[in-house]
Amino acid sequence: MIKRIFFAFGFLLIFLNGPALGLATEKPNIVLISIDDLNDWVGCLDGHPQARTPNIDRLAEMGSLFENAHCQSPVCNPSRASMMTGRYPHTTGVYFLSPDLKKAPVLKGVKTMPEVFAANGYETMATGKIFHGGDKRFFQRYQPSGGFGPRPEKKISQPHGHPLWDWGAFPEKDEMMPDVKAAKWAIDQLRKKHDKPFFMGVGFYRPHVPMYAPKKWFDMHPRKGIVLPKVRDDDRDDLSQYAIDLTNLKHVSPTHDWVKKARQWDHAVQSYLASVTFADHCVGMVLDALNSSEHADNTIVVLFSDHGFHLGEKQRWAKRTLWEDGTRVPMVIAAPGFQKNQRIRKPAELLDVFPTLLELAGLPADSNQEGQSLVPLMKNPIGEWGHPAITSFGLGNYSIRSERYRFIQYLDGSRELYDLQNDPHEWSNVAADPLNQSIVEQHAKFIPAKQHPVLPGNSTGHQAYAAANANMAK
Ligand SMILES: [Ca+2]
Numbered sequence: 161m162i163k164r165i166f167f168a169f170g171f172l173l174i175f176l177n178g179p180a181l182g183l184a185t186e187k188p189n190i191v192l193i194s195i196d197d198l199n200d201w202v203g204c205l206d207g208h209p210q211a212r213t214p215n216i217d218r219l220a221e222m223g224s225l226f227e228n229a230h231c232q233s234p235v236c237n238p239s240r241a242s243m244m245t246g247r248y249p250h251t252t253g254v255y256f257l258s259p260d261l262k263k264a265p266v267l268k269g270v271k272t273m274p275e276v277f278a279a280n281g282y283e284t285m286a287t288g289k290i291f292h293g294g295d296k297r298f299f300q301r302y303q304p305s306g307g308f309g310p311r312p313e314k315k316i317s318q319p320h321g322h323p324l325w326d327w328g329a330f331p332e333k334d335e336m337m338p339d340v341k342a343a344k345w346a347i348d349q350l351r352k353k354h355d356k357p358f359f360m361g362v363g364f365y366r367p368h369v370p371m372y373a374p375k376k377w378f379d380m381h382p383r384k385g386i387v388l389p390k391v392r393d394d395d396r397d398d399l400s401q402y403a404i405d406l407t408n409l410k411h412v413s414p415t416h417d418w419v420k421k422a423r424q425w426d427h428a429v430q431s432y433l434a435s436v437t438f439a440d441h442c443v444g445m446v447l448d449a450l451n452s453s454e455h456a457d458n459t460i461v462v463l464f465s466d467h468g469f470h471l472g473e474k475q476r477w478a479k480r481t482l483w484e485d486g487t488r489v490p491m492v493i494a495a496p497g498f499q500k501n502q503r504i505r506k507p508a509e510l511l512d513v514f515p516t517l518l519e520l521a522g523l524p525a526d527s528n529q530e531g532q533s534l535v536p537l538m539k540n541p542i543g544e545w546g547h548p549a550i551t552s553f554g555l556g557n558y559s560i561r562s563e564r565y566r567f568i569q570y571l572d573g574s575r576e577l578y579d580l581q582n583d584p585h586e587w588s589n590v591a592a593d594p595l596n597q598s599i600v601e602q603h604a605k606f607i608p609a610k611q612h613p614v615l616p617g618n619s620t621g622h623q624a625y626a627a628a629n630a631n632m633a634k
């Protein structure tokens with residue numbers, strides 16, 4: 161009798177611990193797909209009417225699409241460092257493109273996401289860009305894919321600025337693109353037998369500049385008839401000087417004025433859309449291989465981008481802003497056993513991926529991590545959720561994104577509030593409206609009380625931040 165009760169209890173434990181992921185002892189595999197600089201110009205996110213991403217859309221149908229997901233920093237290095245360690249930039253001091261996360265004293269001894277999975281019996285491997293440089297340090301096996309890829313002898317569309325800042329149809333064949341090499345490497349791994357559960361990172365470089373892709377991807381987005389983002393000429397009139405300085409200065413990208421005068425706006429938008437559709441094709445290669453493999457029923461797929469990207473909105477290009485175009489990212493989590501085709505509107509953060517994966521894999525939570533597991537939302541998308549998405553760009557500059565609003569406070573104390581329900585382009589800063597004061601206060605209370613100083617480094621972010629602060633001090 162006792163034996164039978166024991167047996168039943170044991171069975172119940174297995175059942176409770178391993179929700180539809182098979183037995184508790186059988187850990188799920190994880191495929192983490194990163195797309196560099198992809199904003200919300202994705203079919204299922206509706207960010208641009210001509211975005212074509214059938215494969216990301218298909219992945220969203222396989223799982224949960226977080227429609228209101230945001231990066232913790234609108235720059236590659238701090239965004240990825242934050243996500244892969246589960247700590248905010250304001251906790252580590254890694255706010256900008258430098259320094260490397262290993263230089264942060266707070267992160268001494270802290271294991272990154274793949275290192276934690278390796279310590280729990282996983283085989284870890286990656287290709288392309290998962291971290292911002294030095295991926296080899298964090299995975300048991302790493303295959304470089306070739307970075308930003310081949311370049312033409314001469315820039316195609318704009319002669320100025322940073323060497324990476326260019327766009328146009330190039331090179332001739334898909335096979336010449338590093339992202340295709342990355343996808344093929346991932347496919348090879350998925351076709352293999354693995355003795356242990358695996359954690360595989362697949363990091364694609366497009367649509368990051370240079371916005372080059374073979375011509376066939378451009379032909380899917382004919383330049384004639386390209387829809388330009390909606391931009392209001394007076395949009396910046398309700399910003400503080402500090403906000404203008406922080407998002408304007410020392411920028412590597414061409415200015416919006418140059419892009420318009422050179423009649424390159426439609427071409428750059430076309431190039432971004434083509435690069436996105438190309439990257440989506442690479443995602444599709446990996447999904448096809450996974451779905452036809454023996455790992456299909458026991459693999460969690462996470463897809464994310466590290467931050468957004470402006471293509472003229474607010475008279476601005478590239479990243480490094482606290483507005484919706486800078487912070488909103490595609491984020492999909494498809495896990496076996498969960499409801500498919502869910503759209504979740506509650507704010508989510510890239511920082512939440514780490515604790516979510518720990519819970520999905522049945523590994524212990526780490527109370528030092530600052531994100532929230534999203535599993536409760538995957539079980540009940542409209543459940544209680546008290547966490548806004550927090551993004552910073554240098555100490556003192558914060559965006560707080562709730563389900564409906566975006567609140568921004570800069571180091572000089574200037575504030576912005578946008579009601580995205582009525583103002584999806586964030587054109588009207590309504591922070592000063594007396595009727596909105598309680599909304600402002602509700603959001604302002606999420607600005608972190610404790611903020612780590614900016615760790616020194618030399619980057620465009622450091623320069624813009626220093627210039628804005630110097631101007632404020634005058
Ligand atoms: Ca990036």
Ligand SMILES: [Ca+2]
Pocket residue numbers: 394395396397398399586587588589
């Ligand atoms: Ca405005």
